[in-house]
Amino acid sequence: MIAEIDTSLIDWSRAQFALTAIYHWLFVPLTLGLGIVQAIMETIYYKTGDEFWKKTAKFWMKIFGINFAIGVATGLILEFEFGTNWSNYSWFVGDIFGAPLAIEGIVAFFMEATFIAVMYFGWNKVSKGFHLTSTWLTIVGATISAFWILVANAWMQHPAGMHFNPDTVRNEMGSFWEVALSPVAINKFFHTVLSGWIIGGMVVAGISSWYLLKKRETKFALASIKVGVAFGLIACLLSIWTGDGSAAQVAEKQPMKLAAMEGLYKGDKGINLVGIGILNPSKKEYNDDKSPFLFKIDVPIPKFLSYLSFGDFNAYVPGIKDIIDGGYTTSDGSIALSALEKMKKGKLAIAALADYSSAKADSALFERKADSIKNAITAAECVVETADGDTILLLSDEVFATKKATVYSRIAESRQQLNDNIKYFGYGYIKEPSDLIPPISLTFYAFRIMVILGGFLLLLFAISAYFSYKNKFETKRWLQWTCLISILFAIIAGQAGWVVAEVGRQPWAIQDMLPTSAAISRLSTSSVQITFFIFLALFTVLLIAELKIMINAIKKGPQINEQ
Numbered sequence: 001m002i003a004e005i006d007t008s009l010i011d012w013s014r015a016q017f018a019l020t021a022i023y024h025w026l027f028v029p030l031t032l033g034l035g036i037v038q039a040i041m042e043t044i045y046y047k048t049g050d051e052f053w054k055k056t057a058k059f060w061m062k063i064f065g066i067n068f069a070i071g072v073a074t075g076l077i078l079e080f081e082f083g084t085n086w087s088n089y090s091w092f093v094g095d096i097f098g099a100p101l102a103i104e105g106i107v108a109f110f111m112e113a114t115f116i117a118v119m120y121f122g123w124n125k126v127s128k129g130f131h132l133t134s135t136w137l138t139i140v141g142a143t144i145s146a147f148w149i150l151v152a153n154a155w156m157q158h159p160a161g162m163h164f165n166p167d168t169v170r171n172e173m174g175s176f177w178e179v180a181l182s183p184v185a186i187n188k189f190f191h192t193v194l195s196g197w198i199i200g201g202m203v204v205a206g207i208s209s210w211y212l213l214k215k216r217e218t219k220f221a222l223a224s225i226k227v228g229v230a231f232g233l234i235a236c237l238l239s240i241w242t243g244d245g246s247a248a249q250v251a252e253k254q255p256m257k258l259a260a261m262e263g264l265y266k267g268d269k270g271i272n273l274v275g276i277g278i279l280n281p282s283k284k285e286y287n288d289d290k291s292p293f294l295f296k297i298d299v300p301i302p303k304f305l306s307y308l309s310f311g312d313f314n315a316y317v318p319g320i321k322d323i324i325d326g327g328y329t330t331s332d333g334s335i336a337l338s339a340l341e342k343m344k345k346g347k348l349a350i351a352a353l354a355d356y357s358s359a360k361a362d363s364a365l366f367e368r369k370a371d372s373i374k375n376a377i378t379a380a381e382c383v384v385e386t387a388d389g390d391t392i393l394l395l396s397d398e399v400f401a402t403k404k405a406t407v408y409s410r411i412a413e414s415r416q417q418l419n420d421n422i423k424y425f426g427y428g429y430i431k432e433p434s435d436l437i438p439p440i441s442l443t444f445y446a447f448r449i450m451v452i453l454g455g456f457l458l459l460l461f462a463i464s465a466y467f468s469y470k471n472k473f474e475t476k477r478w479l480q481w482t483c484l485i486s487i488l489f490a491i492i493a494g495q496a497g498w499v500v501a502e503v504g505r506q507p508w509a510i511q512d513m514l515p516t517s518a519a520i521s522r523l524s525t526s527s528v529q530i531t532f533f534i535f536l537a538l539f540t541v542l543l544i545a546e547l548k549i550m551i552n553a554i555k556k557g558p559q560i561n562e563q
Contacts, residue, residue, distance in 0.1 A: 012528040013085045020078045023539040027071030029494050033200010034064040035139030046132045059558035070546045089519035093171045104148035111141035147189050154185035158253045166356050191242035194235045195494045201232025202490035209480035220558050226468050233461035251309030257504035259320045260443040263292045267318035270303040286320045324433045339433035346428025349421035352414045359410035429518045438506040446499035453493035
């Protein structure tokens, strides 16, 4: 069992990882979104031969490239942190978690690195068709890279395709395809990539609107807006579909996260979905009688949470108290165990693993001494000392057989107890049932920020597309300002989505299998604090540098000679 670790070390390590992830996610979605936009524009150039579209595509490639470089730097640091800050995690599941990351590095990253060179430096050096292919393969490589990273993350949310090996004390991959193609991984991939497309479309529309506000590069701006808002609108509509799939998966596999997202303490059948609300800050305990809300307005569709969760308006949705206390009927028809029961089973699993390891060590000792024991004496047991000073226990055949049978019986019994309780292994490290509750306020508000801003962006894209294709966008300064400001809203919505996904599954590093308290490396808290502030300063400098370079590139403009 992993020894006690200072909670401040856990908090600082989580903060450092969150810091790196937040900065990294500032760059990744723009890479995914702009990559598609620039490829679409170059495709138009390939089909029409119009040099205008070539220059338009090259401008957005410049913005893409600035962002891509910084994204790579932050992503590498993020992966290294698994080894430095979360070494127990890496040891425990490295055989599984490392596989998609290795594929991402070997296949996707090299694919990006190969074709991005042609994309930037191959103009007028390779054929138009080969250059277009390189552009598409660059963004396909970036998307494949995102896929494998999201496969790894989805496995943390819902571990599948693996088995626990008590001999190595590690989880090992049982089925690669169950890991790679789990429903959680596929849905997370599409939903996350679509959020990047939304950001990409909004950035194109926002920057283009700035040109219109400055009354310059008008033809370029209007053409870019048409592509950007159509792309963003399609992405928004598709994200609603994937968001619905996410709700069902969270309800089934992470009910505590769903309860936190809704501020739901007491479950029931036919639960309404909270539209907006203010949580009651005085509610400190999950089982007190205080109301969870100071104010809330439900979505107008009655029983909508039950429907989103299980496809049934009258389905039972458990609340936080229900999940802690257990006793309700789950979606698969079984009776949910209480947190205390799961913790008890988890401790049994940990104890069984320790006993199994001890019995295996005893078994190995017996096997190593077997020849000596068998040939030495036939009388009762005695102890002799060899020439090199090693003490050997010598047993008669009968006594040896009895002791060996006892050891192997221990191995079988502990292995069986481990198998019976391995599902709850991680609960053995939980101290109190309340530790299973994630930060409710952060999860609840982040979810609403994501959904509300997502709805706003959908409406904005629809309005912008209407005026754009009616050729009236140029006259709507209010709409231009809204698109420009909404770049920030799109980024915030994307960040909020990740907050829901990652904060909502706490305290788990791997759902039900390994809590963060058991996944941490043995480091001094001060060293993590120092590196936290080093990374904060470094990433901030990189972000400022990127914004400065990007703003200079935007001010310079696409340099299209418009008539």
